[in-house]
Amino acid sequence: MAHNEAISPVEDAAVLEALFHQSPTGLLILDTELRILRSNFTSPILHEAPPEQIIGRHFTDVYDLSAPGEVKAMVGGVLESGAPARGRLVGVRPKGAPGPEYLFSVSVSRLEDPQGRILGVLAEMLDVTEREKARVRLRVLGSVREHVGRTLDVVVTCEELVREVVPDFADIAVVEVVDSVLRGEDPPLSPLGRQAPLRRVAFGHSGGQEQIQAHPVGDVRALPFPTPYAQTLADLKPRLIALGPDTPWLAADHPRAEAIRASGAHSLITAPLTLRGTVLGLLSLYRTDQADLYNEDDVTVAIAVAAHTVLCIDNARRYTREHTIASTIQRHVLPPCPAKQSTVETAHLHVPSEGGGGGGYDTFALSGARTALVVGEVADQGIHAATTLGQIRTVIRSLAALELEPDELLARLNDTAIRLAQERAALSPGDRVPLRGSCVYAVYDPLAQTCTIALAGHPPPVMAHPDGRTEIPELPSGPPLGSVEGPPFAATTIPVTDGSVLAFYTASLLHTSPSPDTLQRVLAHPDRPMQDLCDDVLYHLQNDTRRSEVILLLARTHAFPADQAAAWHLDDHPKAVATARTRAQHKLTLWGVDEETAYTTELIVSELVTNAVRYGTPPLRLQLIKDRTLTCEVQDGNPVAPRLRHAKTVDEGGRGLFIVTQLAQNWGVRYSLDGKTVWAEQILPSLTSSAETPRNDQILWAGTTGA
Secondary structure, X not given: OOOOOXXXXXXXXXXXXXXXXXXXXXXXXXXXXXXXXXXXXXXXXXXXXXXHHOOOOEHHHHEEEOXXXXXXXXXXXXXXXXXXXXXXXXXXXXXXXXXXXXXXXXXXXXXXXXXXXXXXXEEEEEEOHHHHHHHHHHHHHHHHHHHOOOOOOHHHHHHHHHHHHOOOOOOEEEEEEEHHHHXXXXXXXXXXXXXXXXXXXXXXXXXXXXXXOOOOOOOEEOOOOOOHHHHHHHHOXXXXXXXXXOOHHHHHOHHHHHHHHHHOOOEEEEEEEEEOOEEEEEEEEEEOOOOOOOOXXXXXXXXXXXXXXXHHHHHHHHHHHHHHHHHHHHHHHOOOOOOOOOOEEEEEEEEOOOOOOOEXXXXXXXXXXXXXXXXXXXXXXXXXXXXHHHHHHHHHHHHHHOOOOHHHHHHHHHHHHHHHHHHHHOOOHHHOOOOOEEEEEEEEEOOOOEEEEEEEOOOOOEEEOOOOOEEOOOOOEEOOEOOOOOOOOOEEEEEOOOOOEEEEEOOHHHHOOOOOOHHHXXXXXXXXXXXXXXXXXXXXXXXXXXXXXXXXXXXEEOOOOHHHEEEEEEOOOOHHHHHHHHHHHHHHHHHOOOHHHHHHHHHHHHHHHHHHHHHOOOOEEXXXXXXXXXXXXXXXXXXXXXXXXXOOOOOOOOOHHHHHHHHOOEEEEEEEOOEXXXXXXXXXXXXXXXXXXXXXXXXXXXXXXXX
């Protein structure tokens, strides 16, 4: 037959019959009123009812549609315009029938006779249910891989998983994690013991908020036995279970049985969260009355979803473990009983970041009733930060004992940072973490009422005067710690009024504040309690602080009581020793110092003044300070330090400093531009049993690697 030859009516009828009886595509012919004129019977859903119950009825009276209004509008539009509609996805089920919908790709064309009279429409319906299910599975798996595990938090990871599988893949999803895994501990080996506690960390459902749970999120309990949940974690094999009223194992878990019945769940997949033979948790997926039963293809997807999720959970667990180790190192570094200073009130604010920062602050006592104030940070995080802070703390203790000026202390601290960086460079590539940091070191002298400050790549402090005025002193800033090149470190001495507040902080405080002058506005009322000032600074932080650790150290200064210190200028003559002893004895009597301590102090005064007369140069000066310790200081103009000697039996001298070291609790030498000061401290008997008794080597190092 040639292509241009007309098809006979007999052939037309044969083609039509073949389409309606043999084509895998469902066909419906509707009249202009959208009533069914004819239907083929190849698709199960389309021949659910006998033909006599279908023919002549409106198609919406025969089938339940996912969006009946949209379907009627589509068919009506084809009738009116004649433009066909192609490949529209429509969910269909027989009218009033329970169970899931079938998905059809529907195409609609208008039917006309040779004269152009509109007869109705032809609807072609291709069953694409399985194809769309496969597409949904791939979409869910891709979404899980893209969106699950974006944080290093076990709970958040599980919550992300639930959001991605509900409602497209499951009507209800539950994630339970071995409780010790949440604390960062190593997961247990399979089989999981029957009494091993699991914590319910995530729950999601496609229904309303009134959805019944067997146990609330956060609940910790062992899985009941025998159930598929326990069996899945025993042999690490997933389970595909059909649920019904006669399911025997439900009797072993009454709370879950009640929740399953209330939700109408009919199908369950349990998938283990397992990695290298260890058990991290369990994923349970449910489908309810309006969804298909799970099948083996769904189990494959559940296994893939669980495999991705468990890698994310294990990464988060390892991070949690490192964070815990870093916090433990920090706690062991801290001294248990920090000393309080009589002339400085301190308070601090610490806002940790998610990764555990590398910041710290110090307050510690120096000789002469002085107090050192330190704030610093390193660029590391986690364990690297904790170990680096421990090393820096040790260096600061050692350098502080040498009575160095702030600029010299930072210079030597920078030398140490450079050496540590060189040591790191020799490590394996994974451990070559650059060592960079910043620091501010300040020394407050309550006798002179001054504060000497040096900076190493650190922001200058804010100073609040008692009258409410605030200012930021103009201070030269040295290079950051770890710098090989840069300007030298410099120290600046500023006067400090009684009742002033000094605020030392990390640069992140400025970044997380709504404006640069936030700290100054808060400190405009410096007479308020110190902790209230810290809290107000916290309440003003508006930006995200999860990635930036914030440290603030406040110090309110006070002058040293005038009646608790005494100083005398001495003649450069041997008679100065007796004069010094007499004056010291008189002052100790006025202070009410006991006889034994007074006698010891007189001996110390004698030895120190004798050394100054013999080996020092004028001017000579004696000072006694009664604080939490009793300090004796002798100043002279010779910058050469005295040397501790161990005299032989026949030697006539050389025992002075040796005697001082035996009598005093602590001693040292402090240098200045016009000479040196040799000092010795004694513990006063009334403070001997106090937990707050300060020593020069007692330092509060509040390293903050994240808690």
